[in-house]
Amino acid sequence: MGESPVLIADSGAIRRITIQRPDKLNALNAETIAALTEAFHDADADPSVRVVVLTGAGPKAFVAGADISEMADMGAMDGRDFGLRGQALMRTIETLTKPVIARINGFALGGGLELAMACHLRIASDNAKVGQPEINLGLIPGFGGTQRLLRLAGRAATLELCLLGAPITAARALELGIVNEVVAVDALDARVDALATQLSNAAPLALRAILESVIHGGECALGEGLQFEGAQFGLMFATADMREGTAAFVEKRKPSFSGR
Known part of the structure; x- marks a missing residue:
């Protein structure tokens, strides 16, 4: 078997889950979705874990989207099943009994934004870009994007992002309530670590x-x-x-x- 697309590391009561496909900008393929689902179930079941940090490897992307090269040859039923597996992952994260922090380092587009929105807190670097560009592929968000974006940012912003398909800056995402906080690139790790430590010490x-x-x-x-x-x-x-x-x-x- 090859190397897992997901790296897991613990520091005290904090579990860090890193998607490690930097050559693909951490795009979500079926293998990565399965590995993430298993990783989050394991984190939820482990009593030593009190908080989870989710991020993507490399400086360019949290997750740039679903893996288009894998999706290109899918038929209707394959596409439906792929979407349902993605939705199940997002629901697993959203309903986790421990706080999950998304550390958004760079692009969070399509499935990447959907993944971030399933987390409980979202901290973005000031060079991050987020969006739902599926319309440009003749698709719609399939991992819960239309629904979670609606609940976070409201109808107008959801229609703007989904209909136009253009990414927005981290600063705009903060204004819309899509992310909780925006920090300088070189301050991202320190801020996420501080929040994770605070949560790990809470009841x-x-x-x-x-x-x-x-x-x-x-x-x-x-x-x-x-x-x-x-x-x-x-x-x-x-x-x-x-x-x-x-x-x-x-x-x-x-x-x-x-x-x-």
């Missing part, structure tokens, strides 16, 4: 409850979302982390959360 059960409440609430009516949030809020009172957090506040010290 894991509370992080999970927040993620689940936000995802659930985004897909249901307000009343149901409030009920779900209330139930999660109540459950936190049964955790050792809640006792530790409140005690640390009273005692004016930093809490040490155990995930119990």
Whole structure:
């Protein structure tokens, strides 16, 4: 077997998942989608992992899109299956019980933007470009782009990006709410590492409850979302982390959360 298209490295409670196809600008082919799906399932199941950072190898691209050379010869059913596998990966990331940070270094186009939008936080370098250029190939976004972009940036921006197919700057993406923060290229690693460290020190059960409440609430009516949030809020009172957090506040010290 050849080298895996995905590199996994741990630093304490932080797992870094790197797509390593720099010669293809980290384009998503079937093998890479399968490897990423496995990597995220493993991260979710590993109790030593508290936060995940996702990025692409090399300075040019986070992920420049789906692998067009692989897609070119697909028929209708093959294309449908490829899209569904991509959607399943994005859903796995979106519903992960641990925070996922997208470190966007360069191009995040098509499937790359869809991958970034499935993550919980997105930090981009100031030279990054994002977009949904599928229209230029006679296609539409197939990994959830029309739906997640709509929820992040609204109808007008979604139609602009999807209908025109032109990439936008990181600064514009920040204005539209597509990314959370834009930093200088040489500050990207330090900023992502600081956020990952902050999250790795936070209460894991509370992080999970927040993620689940936000995802659930985004897909249901307000009343149901409030009920779900209330139930999660109540459950936190049964955790050792809640006792530790409140005690640390009273005692004016930093809490040490155990995930119990």
